[in-house]
Each structure stands twice: as C-alpha cells, then as structure tokens.
Amino acid sequence: MSIKIRYLAPIEAAITQIEIWWRSGWGQDFVDRHLSPRSFALLLLQKDPNLWEQLPGNRQQDLEQLIATTQAQISRPISLEIAQARQEFAQAIEQTTLAEPNPNQRHWGEKIHKLTVNPISGFPILVLVLYWGVYKFVGEFGAGELVDRIETFFEEQINPVVNHVTEQAIPWPSLQDLFAHEYGIITLGIRYATAIVLPVVATYFLMFSLLEDSGYLPRLSLMLDRLFKAIGLSGRAVIPIVLGLGCDTMATIVTRTLETKRERLIATFLLSLAIPCAAQWGVILGLLAQRPAALVTWAGLIVGIFLLAGFCIDKFLPGSAAQFYIELPPLRLPKIRNVITKTWVRMKWYFWEVLPLFIWASAIIWVGRLTGVFDWLISGIEPIALALGLPKETAPILLYGFFRRDYGAAGLFDLQQGGQLTGDQLLISAVVLTLFLPCIAQLQMIIKERGVKTAVLMVSFIFPFALAVGYVLNWGLNLFQISL
Amino acid sequence: MNDLSTIRSSDPHWIVHLETQDDAMLRKLTALGILPGNQIAIEQRFPSYIVTIGRTRAALDRETVQCIFVTREQRTDANSNSDSAMP
Numbered sequence: 264m265s266i267k268i269r270y271l272a273p274i275e276a277a278i279t280q281i282e283i284w285w286r287s288g289w290g291q292d293f294v295d296r297h298l299s300p301r302s303f304a305l306l307l308l309q310k311d312p313n314l315w316e317q318l319p320g321n322r323q324q325d326l327e328q329l330i331a332t333t334q335a336q337i338s339r340p341i342s343l344e345i346a347q348a349r350q351e352f353a354q355a356i357e358q359t360t361l362a363e364p365n366p367n368q369r370h371w372g373e374k375i376h377k378l379t380v381n382p383i384s385g386f387p388i389l390v391l392v393l394y395w396g397v398y399k400f401v402g403e404f405g406a407g408e409l410v411d412r413i414e415t416f417f418e419e420q421i422n423p424v425v426n427h428v429t430e431q432a433i434p435w436p437s438l439q440d441l442f443a444h445e446y447g448i449i450t451l452g453i454r455y456a457t458a459i460v461l462p463v464v465a466t467y468f469l470m471f472s473l474l475e476d477s478g479y480l481p482r483l484s485l486m487l488d489r490l491f492k493a494i495g496l497s498g499r500a501v502i503p504i505v506l507g508l509g510c511d512t513m514a515t516i517v518t519r520t521l522e523t524k525r526e527r528l529i530a531t532f533l534l535s536l537a538i539p540c541a542a543q544w545g546v547i548l549g550l551l552a553q554r555p556a557a558l559v560t561w562a563g564l565i566v567g568i569f570l571l572a573g574f575c576i577d578k579f580l581p582g583s584a585a586q587f588y589i590e591l592p593p594l595r596l597p598k599i600r601n602v603i604t605k606t607w608v609r610m611k612w613y614f615w616e617v618l619p620l621f622i623w624a625s626a627i628i629w630v631g632r633l634t635g636v637f638d639w640l641i642s643g644i645e646p647i648a649l650a651l652g653l654p655k656e657t658a659p660i661l662l663y664g665f666f667r668r669d670y671g672a673a674g675l676f677d678l679q680q681g682g683q684l685t686g687d688q689l690l691i692s693a694v695v696l697t698l699f700l701p702c703i704a705q706l707q708m709i710i711k712e713r714g715v716k717t718a719v720l721m722v723s724f725i726f727p728f729a730l731a732v733g734y735v736l737n738w739g740l741n742l743f744q745i746s747l
Numbered sequence: 748m749n750d751l752s753t754i755r756s757s758d759p760h761w762i763v764h765l766e767t768q769d770d771a772m773l774r775k776l777t778a779l780g781i782l783p784g785n786q787i788a789i790e791q792r793f794p795s796y797i798v799t800i801g802r803t804r805a806a807l808d809r810e811t812v813q814c815i816f817v818t819r820e821q822r823t824d825a826n827s828n829s830d831s832a833m834p
Contacts, residue, residue: 339783346777347784354801380806382793485795485806497808498795522771587795587808588775 267301268352271344273336277329278304284325293317308333309342372594379482379594389486392479396470397508405466406459406545413458422450441629452625456618460510463541464613465606467509472605476597481589488587494573495529497522497585503530507538512620513613514538515708525582531713532576535705536725537569539697547693550679557690557747565697568732620704624666627703637662647730651695652737653688654678664696666703671696686747687740691733698729751789751815752796759788760817767814779805781815 269275281289281304290300293314298306306314307326315323334341378384422443429443443450474480480502488498496504499521507514511534518530539547551558577584631637637659644658656678664671675692678684684692710718740746748763762783767773780800781787791797796807 342773343777343782346782350780350782350785357802380791380797385794481806485797488795488806488808492808498806584810586769586772586811587806588772588779588811589806590779591797591804591806593804 266352268348270348271337273333274308274341274344277308277333280329281307281326284322289318289322305345309345369593375594376482376591379479380485382486385482385486389483392474392483393505396474397505400470401463401466401509401541402545402548405462406541407549409462409466410459410542410545413462414454417454417458422454425449437633440632441626446625446628446632448622448625448629451628452621453618456614456621459542460617460621461610461614463545464510464513465610467506467541468606468609468613469602471506471509472602472609473597476595476602476605478592478594481591484587484589485591492584492587493577494533494570495577495580495585496526496533496573497587499587499589500526500530500585503534504538507534507540508544509541510613511535511538511540512617512702512705512708515705515712518712521585523582523585525580526585528713528717529573529576529580531709531717532721533569533573535709535721536572536698536728537565539565540702543697546673546676547697550676550689550693554686554689554747557686557693560747561690561693561697564694564732564736568698617704620707624703628663628666651691651730651733652741653692654683656683657688657692660692661695661699664699664702671699687737687745690747691737691740694736695729695733698725698732748816748818750813751787751798751817752809752812754789754817757789758819759786760819761785761821762787762815763818763822764816765814766816772811772814776811776815779803781805787815787817 270278278301282300285300285303290303293303303314307318308330310330318326330341337344339347379388425447426443429439429447433439433442440447442448445451474483483505484498484501486498487501491498491500491504500518502520503514503517506517514534515531518527518534521527521530547561548558551561628637631640640662641658644661645655648655648658648661657675660671660674660678663674675684675689675696679689706718706722709721713721750766751760754760762781762785764783765773765776765781767776776782780803781798785800788799789796790799790804796809796812798805798807798812
C-alpha cells in the first residue's frame, strides 16, 4: 500500500513536470530504476547528490531552472517544505493510531534514562558497563578463560594429529611446515582464528548486541562526546573505539559509520596506534599482573599517547571539526532471540572475512622463514631490541608481533615464564608491542578502507614512533634508576 | 529569536530558523523533526545537550544547538502547524 502525501501546489507542479521528463527518457540515465517517478522527482527537487551526479549536463540545467521557478513561488526552501509536509502527515497518522504505553513501564524507562545521562550517575554507570561488559566479560572471560581452554584443546588434541598426519602424507619437511608445526596454516592460522579470534569476537558481539538493543549505545556516545571532541572525533566514534578493544580489524571496518572522511582517518589512526585489541591486552594484563607499578605505567602511557596523538592530529589535520547529533531511542529490555541472532550473523560474517587473512599470515611466515628473509630481518631487529634495553630474544617477537599483535604478546609471555625478562623490560616491550604496527589483518583492512597511500603514511609514522617511545622509556627508567 | 543554547528554561520553544549551510546536517536535523514550525525543549545541557521534539529525543553538541533559532511564542509566519504541540 502506498500513501500519497500532498505537498504545496508549486512543488506538486514541479513533481508533475519531472514525472513527464522521466517518462520521456530520463529514467534511462539512472542505475537504480526501482524508484517510482514520484520518489525520483522528490529526490531531484531536493538535489539528492547521488542522483544529481548521474544526470547529464543539459538535464541538470533544465532541472536547475525548474527548481528556481518553484522556489520563487514559495517562501521557505523546497527541502524544508517537503520535510514539513511529511512531518505533518506522520503526526496525523500518529494521532489516529497510537495508543499510549503503560504509564508505569514508561516511567521506569524514563528513570533509567535519566540515570544514564545525568553526569553524576551517568559516568559511574558508563565505567561499570565498560568494566563488566568489556573488561570482565570480553577480556577476562572471552580473551582469557575461553581462549585458554580452546587453545589448550587445539594444542593437545588437534595439533599433534595434524602434525602426525602431515608428516605421514608429505615427505618434505619444508612443505610440512606450510600446514603443520609451529607456524602452519592449520596449526597456527586456523588455530588462531578459532581459538583466539572466535571467542573474543563471540563475547564481544554478544555484549555489543546487548548494549545496542537496550538503547544504551547512543547514551554512551553522548556522555563521551566532549572528551572525543578534544581528539578530533565525535561521540559517534565511541562505537568503533570501544569495538577496537575487542578487535581492531573489525573496528577499522566499523569506522565507515563515521560522518566525515576526517573522522574516519583519525579513528583509523588512533585504533592502529593506541587501542590494544582484547587478545593483546588480555595477554599484557596477564604479563604485568604481578607488577602493579608496571601495569599502571603501561595503562597511563597508552591512555596518554591516545589522547595526545588525537589532540595533535586534530590540530594539524585540515578540515572542520566533527559534529554530533544522534537520536536517543527509548531504553528497552533486549530480546534474547534478537541478540543471539545478531551475534551469530556478525560472528559468521566476521569469521569468513578474517579467516583468509590468517591463512595468508601463516603462508607469509612460511615463505619468510623458508627463504631466510625472516632470519635476515630478525638479525636487523636485534640491535634495535638491544637499544631499547631488551634481550635479543625479543627480536623475533617484535617481527612476529606484526603478523599478530597478540602473538607478539604471547611470545613475551613465554619469555616471562622462563624468567628472562625484568619488570622494566616487560613494560618496555608491552608498550612497544601495543603501539607497534597493527597486525597484518588490520593493515590489510586499513589499505582496503583508507587506501594504500594513507596506510603507508600511517605505518611509516607508527613504526618509528613505537620504537622511539620504547627508547625514551628505557632511557628514562635508567636515568632515574627505576626498576619495576 | 535566540539560539537554543541561550535558552535556560526547559519549556518547549518554537523553532523559527536553522542557521547552517551544511546540507548533510540539515537533512539529519529535519529527519529528527528539528525544523521550523515544530517545538523543541531542552532536557539537559551537560555533558551533551539532550532535546525532545514531539516524541523524539536526541542528543546534540553545542555547535549544532547554536544553529537552531527559537522563540517562546509561536510566530504567525513560521508555519500553520499548530497541532504539533508537545505531548
């Protein structure tokens, strides 16, 4: 059923004229012909940029003239008149059809709304939501507990079988390494995708869908808008940035929801520089847990760098500041069925999107090791590691950390278990790894979303910057003879 | 006629004019029902502005609020849309 809204007479006349033009062949110019001539006319009268672009020059002229004569007959802008007519129409429908909800129910929703947006109660609620939702549920349960269990299962049950079968089936050890052993496609690539990424992503999407369906997300955005303005973003960017604490690759995709190119660029940059993903901060928290001073220094440094980098890029990047306007839907109890369906669909999409990237990473490691390129790179990184005050055993970790940031962190974990690192060294390597180049999956996503040029620029800043921070940190710790 | 950020009371005011050249923003605001002839009320000012327009509730930043011009009394030239009063 379609309902026709009556607009002001001059607008209706213009619509009729465009409908005539449409029938005389204008319709052929457009890719999307599902629109009715009337909708098409209304969009053109409002100079819809997508349709306007597809219109040949002489027709644009005809249309300009029609718009000008129509505009001359009415006092307010055409698009405003159209919006007004629609608004009135919607209100008329509302009055005849809407039944007031149960006042008690509305009352509760209102009370909770007030609590979530009032600065006095709102900020503590925000901290609690992030603490329980992100830190406890995604970080400790998803990235900690679940990852451990699935990884152990893989290492004990699946990898030995894969290794054994590969050794039987393929006689050449170097080819065996492509599929099995330490860095194989199955033993590393698939294991990482299912044991590390899947639990993190599953818990993350579950939490995110709950926040989304309850209507809390836009409230989170409005609470943080002012803070985010200081770093060139708007409250909207809360969503990708918080998502980044789950997985930076996924968050880089989600920067699409930001309004301007400038915001997308700033968000992508901050995600790759200073937002550790769940897999990564999960391991780092584990590493530094026994050294609270090092943990606090790490967190302080990363937060400081996040804010400072955002502040600087906002100052120097041309373009106007981000604007913030968002609708606040009523708060509701999420429907479990919807939440589960959403989580499942997103997980499936994400898994198939990133699985190939993990397989590629394994294949690249295989080629790198086979050709000796990696040994050569590692021997190049060793002096850098030494300059940062780190043992040379951290060189391969820094290199492999590029393929998976969390893998780098996991490598550190092994070194720490062996008692090979001091508190200072743990702190320096945790800071460098957090700031370091994004994992290869994220790099591929930056190239896809922002283009090669931007990706190269970002990478060529982040790489030296991470090392410089590590160097200065080491120098400072030595200077003041601090040992954490 | 004052911009909305200068209004201290939480009573609904009539929107008279939107002062912006930015088409995308104008579209966004009209989609929220923020357009001349409608009524708007401020619920909260910090950390962001929260406004209600009919049954719609929205959060806006200061810059956006400053481009919405309102009056306390309905203007006769604004619009004939007098039945869009607040619930």
